[in-house]
Amino acid sequence: xxxxxxxxxxxxxxxxxxxxxxxxxxxxxxxxxxxxxxxxxxxxxxxxxxxxxxxxxxxxxxxxxxxxxxxxxxxxxxxxxxxxxxxxxxxxxxxxxxxxxxxxxxxxxxxxxxxxxxxxxxxxxxxxxxxxxxxxxxxxxxxxxxxxxxxxxxxxxxxxxxxxxxxxxxxxxxxxxxxxxxxxxxxxxxxxxxxxxxxxxxxxxxxxxxxxxxxxxxxxxxxxxxxxxxxxxxxxxxxxxxxxxxxxxxxxxxxxxxxxxxx
Numbered sequence: 001x002x003x004x005x006x007x008x009x010x011x012x013x014x015x016x017x018x019x020x021x022x023x024x025x026x027x028x029x030x031x032x033x034x035x036x037x038x039x040x041x042x043x044x045x046x047x048x049x050x051x052x053x054x055x056x057x058x059x060x061x062x063x064x065x066x067x068x069x070x071x072x073x074x075x076x077x078x079x080x081x082x083x084x085x086x087x088x089x090x091x092x093x094x095x096x097x098x099x100x101x102x103x104x105x106x107x108x109x110x111x112x113x114x115x116x117x118x119x120x121x122x123x124x125x126x127x128x129x130x131x132x133x134x135x136x137x138x139x140x141x142x143x144x145x146x147x148x149x150x151x152x153x154x155x156x157x158x159x160x161x162x163x164x165x166x167x168x169x170x171x172x173x174x175x176x177x178x179x180x181x182x183x184x185x186x187x188x189x190x191x192x193x194x195x196x197x198x199x200x201x202x203x204x205x206x207x208x209x210x211x212x213x214x215x216x217x218x219x220x221x222x223x224x225x226x227x228x229x230x231x232x233x234x235x236x237x238x239x240x241x242x243x244x245x246x247x248x249x250x251x252x253x254x255x256x257x258x259x260x261x262x263x
Contacts (some may be wrong), residue, residue, distance in 0.1 A: 007031055009072035017027040017149065020249040022211065023050075024061065024181055027146050030138070033066045039138075051172040053240045096107065118145055139171050139212055140164075146178050154192035160199040169202055175200035176241045186255055212239075213252035 008029065013204040016025035027050045034041060041049075047058045054201040140163050147153040169177070181201060182190070191201060206225045211218050214237065221232035223239065239247075 009068055010070045012072075019228070020251075022146070022149050023245055023249075026142065026149065027061060027070070028065050028236065029145050030142055031062065031140070032069065033138075033242045035069060049139070049174070051175050051241055053242050057242065137164075143175060143178055144193065146175070147196075150182055150190075152182075152190060152192045154194045159197065162194055166197060168200070169206075172241070173206060173225055174202055176244070177205035179245065179248075180205045180208065184255055209256040211254045211256060212247060 009032075013025045013028060016022070016028065027046075031046070033039070043055060043058045043062070047053075047055060052058055072182065080125070137160075140160055143163070144156065144159060145155050153159065166174070178196070181187075181196065181204075184190075190196075191199065197200070208223050208225075209220065210223050210230070211220050212230060213219075219232050219234075221230050221237075223230045223244065225241060225244075228238060228240050230239045234243065243254065
């Protein structure tokens, strides 16, 4: 029986996704889960879990996540106080022998208290509820959430069973391959997570031909994800997976159409 559920600040998650930062949105959900269930980890732990190479990025992201969580809970304090005040101010009066209640008008868009003490109008979506399985491996939850962003996570128990048998790829590389697969516009009908793992589609993304915008011009080459090297005819470039993610988000990386991954 499932008895643990989470409500999340989905406005912030939505903003990240709309700006193409799906991976960062997934990392925020991972961090939020740890806050809720008091799973204390170090910056280095998060850096490894999220496949980041820069400690500076980890510090910056976690500071931003902390502020967003504060905004979320400040909203609920404000909402609670606002409703309580409305109830107190409501007045009853009798009209033609019937009892009616007058309610003060409240803003349709709640104002959210920022971390700097100022208030801004920003709607908070309360509808996104995340199911949490007891004892679930946090790394599996990471990849399950990634597919969940695209509505393709599939049956959780089936995906978990297949995931636990994978021994031919490191977790960091698996997360990278999933992100590239989900953003591969060449594939119109993508597999759900269980079949993605079962058919080892991730192997196809460990060495891919890309077109990358470097120093003001597009260059075509082969990217080796394990070595983090982008090889062109002119020269080789050291590109971390984090940098590849950034290029993907900024539309400075394109897949070569003739090399289509199996689907």
